Amino acid sequence: MNKIYALWSHPRSMSTAMERVMRERGDLDCAHEPFMYDYYVHRGIRVMPHFDVRPDHPVAYQAIRDHLLERSEKGPVFFKDMSYYVMPHILEDAAFAGRLVNSFLIRDPVASITSYFKLDPEVTLDEVGLEAQWNHYSALKAAGGNPVVIRAEAVRADTRAAMASYWEKVGLPFSEAAFEWQSEKPKDWDQVGGWHGDVSSSNGIRPISEDEIRKTRENFDKLAEAHPKMRAYLDHHQVFYDRLSAEALI
Numbered sequence: 001m002n003k004i005y006a007l008w009s010h011p012r013s014m015s016t017a018m019e020r021v022m023r024e025r026g027d028l029d030c031a032h033e034p035f036m037y038d039y040y041v042h043r044g045i046r047v048m049p050h051f052d053v054r055p056d057h058p059v060a061y062q063a064i065r066d067h068l069l070e071r072s073e074k075g076p077v078f079f080k081d082m083s084y085y086v087m088p089h090i091l092e093d094a095a096f097a098g099r100l101v102n103s104f105l106i107r108d109p110v111a112s113i114t115s116y117f118k119l120d121p122e123v124t125l126d127e128v129g130l131e132a133q134w135n136h137y138s139a140l141k142a143a144g145g146n147p148v149v150i151r152a153e154a155v156r157a158d159t160r161a162a163m164a165s166y167w168e169k170v171g172l173p174f175s176e177a178a179f180e181w182q183s184e185k186p187k188d189w190d191q192v193g194g195w196h197g198d199v200s201s202s203n204g205i206r207p208i209s210e211d212e213i214r215k216t217r218e219n220f221d222k223l224a225e226a227h228p229k230m231r232a233y234l235d236h237h238q239v240f241y242d243r244l245s246a247e248a249l250i
Contacts, residue, residue: 002072005170006100007080008136010129012115013107014152017205019080021163025175029071031079034064039085049120061089065096072099080105084132091139101170102145104137106130106244107152109237113230114220121227128233134240137247154250156208162250169249179204 005028009015016032023030034057040048042059058064071077083104090097109130116123126132140147148169155162164174181204224231 001099002074002076003101003171004068004072004099005076005078005172006102007078007105008083008102008133008147009080009105010082010084010107010109010112010133011123011127012112013105013129014155014205015080015105018105018152018155019078020181021159021178021205022078022080024178024181025172026177027175028076028078029074031068031071031077033081033085034058034068034079035061035081035085038064039082046122046124049122061086065093069096069099082129082132083136084126084129087132087136088139090136091143097140097143102140102147103166103170104133104147104149104244105152106133106149106241106248108216109234109241110220111216113233113237114216114223117223117227117230123233125233125236128237130237130240130244134243137244149244149248150250151245151248153208154248156205159205165250 005022007015007018007022009018019030019032022028036048036051037053037057037059038061039045040051041053042061058067068077068079109128113123113128116127120127137147137149148166150162150166159179163178167174220230220234224234
């Protein structure tokens, strides 16, 4: 029975770059946020900007899950998704949960909120995503699981070392091919192309600098001054980020 590797993220957490690394390995069948169809299309929580819905994609949770299971019959599968798309009903799906190797990617919410607002000023509290991640992670731990948490900043600081640790923890061999992005942009990124401008044109993950961190903080402060709700969003989600960060592998 082939494994299904799930990377649970929050928006603007560098998850698409992580997905690109996993795709470039060449040994995984990769899916891009399949459960967003349940959240935004089937349940219609809100209209997601920059989302070109594919008419051939399954939209209900059960159909998406079954599609991933079907793909896993041919080989190992990797997908990255958002915890807020699937909580809490994924916790009631014991059969599917038992097939997943779960990991969580987090990024400083100062950076992720600032980045999200640029693309969607109507972002909701739930869409910041860290509260759902914590609830998802803690439920898996309480059920006896051992999900991995990895910080985006650690991946950017030393991509090879971070990915080597991550792969070892989830049971995948090291792959040098994953770090130089040679293949074309994945076709299934076209449905949400407006969200992936930088990573679509990049050939690898670039290092993070103290200057970038400082500028990001300055940009967030300006954003929060003009839009106080964003400060409230940060205050709400910071505690969940801190809890997940304390659990991080690196």
